[in-house]
Amino acid sequence: MNDYIKISFTRVNQEQKDLLVAHLNEIGFEGFEEGQTWLICYCSKENFNEEALSQLAESYSLSFEKEIIEKQNWNELWEKSFQPVVVDDFCTIRASFHPEENNTRFNIVITPKMSFGTGHHATTYMMIKWMKEIDHKEKSVLDFGTGTGVLAILAEKLGASKIEAIDNDDWSIENANENILGNNCSRILLQKADSLDFAGQFNIILANINKNVLLANMEKLQQHLAKEGVLIISGLLEGDRPAIESTANKCKLAVNGQMINNGWISLKLAHN
DSSP states (O other): OOOEEEEEEESOOHHHHHHHHHHHHHTTEEEEEEOSSEEEEEEEGGGOOHHHHHHHHHHTTOOEEEEEEOGGGHHHHHHHHOOOEEETTTEEEEOTTSOOOTTSSEEEEOOOTTOOTTTOHHHHHHHHHHHHHSOOTTOEEEEETOTTSHHHHHHHHTTOSEEEEEESOHHHHHHHHHHHHHTTOOSEEEEEOSSOOSOOOEEEEEEESOHHHHHHHHHHHHHHEEEEEEEEEEEEEGGGHHHHHHHHHHTTEEEEEEEEETTEEEEEEEEO
16 A cells, blocks of 8 residues: 555635545545545545645645655554444444444444545434435435445345445445445445436435535436435535525425534435
């Protein structure tokens, strides 16, 4: 394993974070972790292009801090930063180095590696909280932007009969596949896809992504949602709701539930 470069941005808003992630992906960055006003990015030392990074930061009038994460410290870094997500007595999402949680109904083991699919505790927590309330038995589920595959895995454990999990990132597909196999799942169809341009409707759609992706895909999400289906979205800040709700209404979707956690929101939508 190569050494990695850790880049930290502070005082960044959600729009800047979304754009930075998109551009940083293009110049070799592989992993991202974010909070309300900060963004941490990782790139292997051999792929690191400081000139391109500096130009990008300058274009957004942002500064950054750089740290080298040496090879021998990488696992230690993950074990310190990757914490289990526990939702009531319902579900624990943990890494293999965490002890099994016997007080929850489900234990899902996720290999962190360069994945931050369970790092955003507030958004992941709310998605799982919604899933606890929804009957998945014999239902069809679409996990849009599956990341580590954690929500698709939980959907199968809850009894869904058909799960399609999609992502547009090669590394996410590789990592999700590993996690799906590691949790002994057999009903998840994992696919790399850049869009929702495929046939089929689903009883449950899960989308823990971000505002811009959700806005761009709202019409397609509506088309894939079965008549009595439910769409659960997250990855949103509280101030994002008006724009999301306006676009949803134009697509004949109505918000009929909201959760809030540490400034993040998650919404439940259905056909109006």
